[in-house]
Every structure is written in C-alpha cells, then in structure tokens.
Amino acid sequence: MDIPHSWVQFDPLSLLFIALILIVSLPSLIYSIGYMRGRYNAATLRYGWVLSIGFILSMLLVVVSSNILLFLVAWELMSLISFFLVIFDFEKEKSVKAGIIYIVMTHIGTAFLILGFVYSYHICGSMDISSIKAVLTTAPATLKNTLFILFIIGFLTKAGAVPMHLWLPYAHPQAPSHISSIMSGIMIKMGIYGILRFVIIMLGQGPAWWGYTIIIFAIVSCLVGVIYALMEHDLKRLLAYHSVENIGIILLGIGVSMIFLNQGSGVVSVLALSAAIYHLINHAVFKSLLFLGAGSIQRATGLLNIEKLGGLIKKMPVTAVCFLIGALGISAVPPLNGFVSEWLTFQSFFIAAISSSGTNKIFFGLCTGALALTSGLAAACFVKAFGISFLAMPRSQKAAEAKEVSATMTGPMLFLSFLVVVLGLGFAPVLKYLVKISGNVLSIDVSQMTFGLTNFSLSFTPSNGSHISVPLLLAFLICVGALTYFAVIILAGKRKISFGRTWDCGYYNLGPKTEYSATGFSKPFRIAFSFFLQPYIKTKKTMDSVYHLHTQQYELFTTPVIKNYLYGNLLKAILFFAKRFRRLQAGSIHLYIAYIFIAIVGLIVFMSHF
Amino acid sequence: MKITLFVLQIVVLIIIAPLVSGIIRKIKNNFRMRQGPGIFQPYFNIIKLFGKEEIVSEHTSWIFSFTPYIVLASLLTALMLVPGIFPGISLNHVGDFFALIFLLSLGRFFLALSGLDAGSSFGGMGSSREMFISALTEPAFFVAVFALCLGTGTTDLNVLSTEFSFNLSHLVAGAALFMVTIVETSRIPIDNQETHLELTMVHEAMILEYSGRSLALIELAAQIKQIIFFSLLSIVIFPVFQLTDFSMSSILVYSGIFISKILLISFVVAVIEVTVAKMRLFRVPDFTTFAFVLSGTALVLVVLGL
DSSP states (O other): OOOOSOSBOOOHHHHHHHHHHHHHHHHHHHHHHHHHTTTSOHHHHHHHHHHHHHHHHHHHHHHHBOBHHHHHHHHHHHHHHHHHHHTSSTTSHHHHHHHHHHHHHHHHHHHHHHHHHHHHHHHHSOOBHHHHHHHHTTSOHHHHHHHHHHHHHHHHHHHTOTTSOTTHHHHHHHSOHHHHHHIIIIITHHHHHHIIIIIIIIIOSOOHHHHHHHHHHHHHHHHHHHHHHHHOOBHHHHHHHHHHHHHHHHHHHHHHHHHHHHTTOHHHHHHHHHHHHHHHHHHHHHHHHHHHHHHHHHHHHSOOBGGGOOOHHHHOHHHHHHHHHHHHHHTTOTTSHHHHHHHHHHHHHHHHHHHSOTHHHHHHHHHHHHHHHHHHHHHHHHHHHHHHHHSSSOSSHHHHTOOOOOHHHHHHHHHHHHHHHHHHHTHHHHHHHHHHHHHHHHTOOOTTOOOOOOSSOEEOTTTOOOEEOHHHHHHHHHHHHHHHHHHHHHHHOSOOEEEEOOOOTTOSOOOGGGSOOHHHHTHHHHHHTHHHHOEEEEEEEEESSSSOEEEEEEEEEEOOHIIIIIIHHHHHHHHHHHHHHGGGOOSOHHHHHHHHHHHHHHHHHHHHHO | OHHHHHHHHHHHHHHHHHHHHHHHHHHHHHHTTOOOOOTTHHHHHHHHHHHSOEEEETTOOHHHHHHHHHHHHHHHHHHHTOOOSSTTOSOTTTOOHHHHHHHHHHHHHHHHHHHHHTOOHHHHHHHHHHHHHHHHHHHHHHHHHHHHHHHHTSOOHHHHHHOOOOOHHHHHHHHHHHHHHHHHTTOTTTOOTTOOOTTTOSHHHHTTTOOHHHHHHHHHHHHHHHHHHHHHHHHHHSOOOOOOOOOHHHHHHHHHHHHHHHHHHHHHHHHHHHHSOOOOGGGHHHHHHHHHHHHHHHHHHHHHTO
C-alpha cells in the first residue's frame, strides 16, 4: 500500500457540501439551546452537545476525505454518532426500536460500500480516489457495472430511497428535533454526495442503463414517499416521508444527467445535474426549517399528532409563518425555492426530450407526468399538514394552551425562512455557481455554454428560449396584489366587516370535534391509492351486556406494503436458513474444535492457492 | 406598440371574464328551455357583493383575509403570461408555460388553506377534494403541455401561440387540455358551480365561508382562471397566424377571431354541462386518467411526427 500524499481535498463539490452542512447545522445547534432547556439534566445536555458536534464534524470529514479508507472511517463515525442521537431518549422503547432498525439498515448499506471499496482497492492497488479513477477509466465494463451496483445500494440506503427507506420514518421522528433537522436536512444528502463522488466522478461515464436505473429508483421514491406522507398524521413522520420524496426528485436530475453524460451531450447533462444540486440545497434548507417548526410545536404542546393540534397560528404566530414558508417552499409554490428547482427539473426533462429521439422522448414525458403527480400530492399533503395543525380551532387542551417558543428557537427558523425566499429570488446567481460545480463534477467545460443567465432571468439559448425570472414574478405578484387592494378600496370604499361564528347550519354547537380531520382530508387519496396502501379497519367493542354497547373503538390502518412483502419475506428466508444452520451448534466442545481445525486447514489451502 | 397591445389584451380579458360565465349560463338556460338571467348577471353579482358587508368567522386567521388578494394576484399574473388575443404578445420573460401551471398552484394552495381556516366541515371537505382532484389532474396537464411544446422546441407561450402548426398531436393534446379545463374551471362532470349541496360541490364548498367583498374577489378570480384556460385552448386548438402589422383593422380582426373562438369554446362547455351528469368523486380518477392517456397519446404522436 502506497502512502497517499493527501488524505483530504477541497474541490468545489466538497466546498459546497461543507457550506451546506454549516448552513443547516448551525441554526439547528442554536435552536437546540432553547429546545433542550429544561427537558434534560445538565449531564445529558453536555452528552447531547458532544454528540451533535461530533456528528457535524464527522459529516465534514466525510465530504473532505479523498481517500476511501478515511472516507469509510468518517462514514462509520457519522452512522454511529447519529445512532446514539436517534436513541437519545433511550428509556423510550420506541426510540430503541427505531435505533435498531436504523443501525441495521445503515450497516447493510455500509457493507455494500465496503465490498465496493475492497474490490476497487483490489483492482487499482490504491486508496486515493483520483488514482482509482485514473485506473478505472481503462477498466472493463463488467467491473464498473459491479462497482456501480454496490455503490448505489450502499449510498441509496443512506439517502433513504425506496425500497431502502425503511429506517427513515422510524429514525427521524425519534431523534430530538434539531437532530432530525440535521439528519434529514444534510445527513441523508451524504448518500447523494456519495453518488456524485464515487459514481459520477470516480467511475465516470457509464452505460445509459445506469441513468435509467437511477431514474426508476427516483420515480418510485417520489411516489411512494409522497403517498405514505399523505397517510401520516405524525408531523415528524410525515416530514420524514417527504424526505424520501425529495430524494427522489434529486435523483431524477442525477439520472437524466447520467444518461446524457453517456450520450456526450454536455449541456443537458450539466443542466440536469445543476437542477438536482439546486433541489438538494433547497431541500436541505426547507426540510430543516420544517423539522425545526415541528420541534417548536412539540415543545409548545408536547404533541406531534396533527389530529390533536389546531389553531396554533394565533398562539404561535412566528412559528406559523416560518412553517408556512417552509410548506410553500416544499410544495413548489412560486416564487419560493422549491418552485425554482422543480421548474428546472421539468425544464431539464424537456430539454432532454428535445435532444433525444423516439421512445426516449416518451420516457421523459412520462417522467414529467410522475413528477407532476408528486408535486400535486405534496401540495395536498402540506395543505393538510399546515391547515390541520395551525388553522381553525384547537383540537385538544394542550394545543389551546400553546405559547410561542423562545427567541433562540424562532431565530434559526426565521433565518432558514429567509434562505428559502432568497434561494427562490436569487435563482440566476445560484444557478450560475451550480453550473460551475456540475461542470467540475462531470468534467465538462462549461465556459462555452450559454444559458442566457443574467442576474434576474434565465433562458436557454439558442436551442431553447424558455425564460423565467423569479424576482419579476414576485414583483408582479406584489404589485398586482397591492393594486387590486387599493383599487377595491377606491372603487368600493372601506371594508365593512362583522365577526360571527362559523356557519353551523343553526345547530349552535360547532366545536373542535366537528372540524375536518387529517384522516378525513386524506380519505380521497386513501381510496384512490388503495391498491397500494391496502387500508384496513380495526374495531373493538366493549359490551356492558348483550343489549348495551359500552364503547366502540374504531381505528384505521394502512398496510406498509414494502415492509411487509419485501422485508417480511426476506426476514422469513433468513430465519428459515438460520434454523437449518442451528444444527451445527450441538453444544459439544469437541465439535467446535473440529470446526476450528477444518477452518484453519481450509484457510491454509486457500492462501497457498490464491 | 407592443406594450399598448399587451395592456389592451389584459384589460379586455379582465373585462370579458365575467361575461363568459354569463354567456355559458345563458346558453345552458336556453338548452333547458328556461329564460334565466341575462348575460350581464355576473357583473351585477360582483357589484352587489362589493357593496355588501362581510361576515367573517371569529375562528379564522389572517390567511382567511389575505387569500382573496393572493388568489386574484396570482391569477392576474398568470393572465399576463398568456398571449390570449394577440399571438406573441405576453410577458414571456417572467415565466413560461410550466411557470404558469405553478402559478395556478399558488392560488389553489391558499384557497385550500382558507377552506380549512374557519373550522367548518364543509370548507375542509372542499379543500380536501380540491387538492385531490388537482393533484390527479396535474400529470395530464404537464404532459399535454410537454407534448405541445415539444413541437416548438421551447416552453415559451409566445412561440407556441405564433407558430401556426395544426396537426394531429396538437388536436389530441388540445383534447387533454380541454379535459383539464373542465376540471380547473370546476364544471360538470367534475364539479358543479350552481349547487350548494354538500355531496356535489368542491370549489363552492371551499369558499363557503366567504361573503361580501372577499367573495366578489374570489368569484372574479374564478372567472379570470376560466378565461386563462379558454385562451390557452384557443391558442392550442385554433391557432392563428402571427400578428405582423399593428394597424387598427388587424387589431379588430384579431379581437373578432378571439371572441368567436371563446364563444365556440363556451358553447361546447355549455353543451357538455347540460348533457352530462355529474360524476361521483371516486370516478374522477378515471376522468383524469383518461386525460393523462390522451396527453400520452399526443406525446406518441409527436414522436411519430403526426
């Protein structure tokens, strides 16, 4: 093994991720001051701080290491520290269960990565990423394909793409909110970072099916993530499922980029990757904002079930505005940041369709349809999440007694909301920078590309003249809104208004129980997607006597299809074989010595032959 | 000159927006052998509502009061992106066809929130159904637009409106867009604008708590949304050659062509409304799936070059 000349590197991609880690982590850390105060004793608080800072440092180490050994150590550190953060409330049974699922899943991913790294070391004889890359450029296709499969399984497990998303809805809700914010905002992006670093940079140009595979993973993640999110009424689990969906949107751009890297069409490739990275940044910002918002709700009411919330917009006005901005951002509502990156993803599909022919055109058209459905469902989900938890009347005593959280908690949220707006308005400059990064990642020269970027608008020249200008859009919205407002006042005079009860058909007892619930809100979706969700009802009757019903419980569940069928059968198979293997373990010490003897002989034979 | 035409177009479209609703209602009434109110009734309604006092639920928040302005502002901005009367004249530098669809989602998001704001079950039900139906329509809308724009090579609406390309794929994508129009303008068989029966209404349920001035603004916004969709349809299904000279006569001719196109679309919409029965909510996915299949077919036709 040659000693690598440098273990760390700071190329544009690492610098971007360092900036992103800091932008998400620092507000979350400041937030944790107010969030953790009074909930834990001093020793636990100190333990929490050490873990959080260690977690952030380990992520920084992941993105700067240029050596696969160091990368793996940092990666493992990140996984382990985050495991301890997931089980921070280890006295709760749920946390420990979530932690176990998390650590098993993350190690399955790491196992694939280790396989890939050992294999690439075996081939190249070096641990330095750039020297591996140099050797791999002349490597046979089957080798690269094997490495690709190992890497995407490993990294997509961390990113939480379906079907490896299993740990995500368990782990995110159990960790303290500022940790969920860091985990969902930036840690799952380490999977995307891995794909960018090891698949696109290290393996380089691959066959077209690589891109298609990523797109299939992406579309499945998008739709499954958002449909599960719609069914979820626990705010943090809902947000966790949206992470699955947004990882899908990011992967869509990466997939398109890989297909066109293969075809040698630089402009499309760079544009699609920039769209993906833009969405990655956006998701980091609005998802950590939303998790912090959920944390504030939890801090103020002790509840996360949105069926028990309501009316918080009056009790917690700042949190409500921040959460609304986050929700508008993630639902791709103009002129905020989610709109910009989704528009860019649609646009890259469109340009991809123009520059390809035949069935590929149809393929990209159908991808557009899938992304459109996802974005529509996401908007529905956030109308539900915001509307049920913040609007109307409080549905429980705790929600009615909620108070606005302290400044150390609202400050970081306001900062992140500001970023959501800025990333929407500053579309052109951000994209200009991202195009450079994507060019660097794809090793394509971008200086010749004309995207028609000015400081305010974007157009694709000369092949495509689609324009967009978010600042102008906002300016028009504000001007038109203000104009309408004053025109109405001038033409029709002052607004005459009187307050009354909500219209209740004259029954006079409209209360929180008659409000529309989250379950009711998502019912049409549950029925339309029942082939996938497989909802079922459990009722429990308690009878006083045969004639009188005392109580009746009615609960509605949906079947976790992937967990039950894919992982359930896998687990059954493992247990089946484990039972067979148990016969080897007879409890006789002589037999065990014989095993060791046979193993040593076998190893000696193996070593001497290979 | 272009600016004058642009302003003229916006003003005319805003002014005739309620008229189109009145005309459709009149045609429907005539089909049903009824007299019905005159075609100017929507104007009288709006003027009357502006003068009325508002009754607002005390459970509502600022979202409820802001929503009418946000909805109207987003739809007026969307209107500026549509080259309705004069092909090639719109604010294409602000946004393209995709941005237009996203802009519609801004108004919808806030309208759905305001439906939940008062805490009434009607509003919540309306919001839930509105988001359900719009989410399912979105794929058909985007793919139809995708197929339409593939022919021109850009998602710029100005280019789409000036390119006189009338072929089979345009027609099929136009049919898909027509189905999307029915959904988005809350018409039968998806929604019913005329009823206040809780089983059948979607849009009307969502705005049930609004009264007076806010209701007037929301009704105006709905009519503007309708004229946006009719203009898009008129661009796609009945394309006209680009406006080259800016003389008074050609402006009049273009306005005449536009008005007749809108009248034709209104007639078709009215005929469909009186002849078709309203669908159950859970049949709506079939309708939107059919629209999606149509837009997919348009995509295939584009690839085949038809």
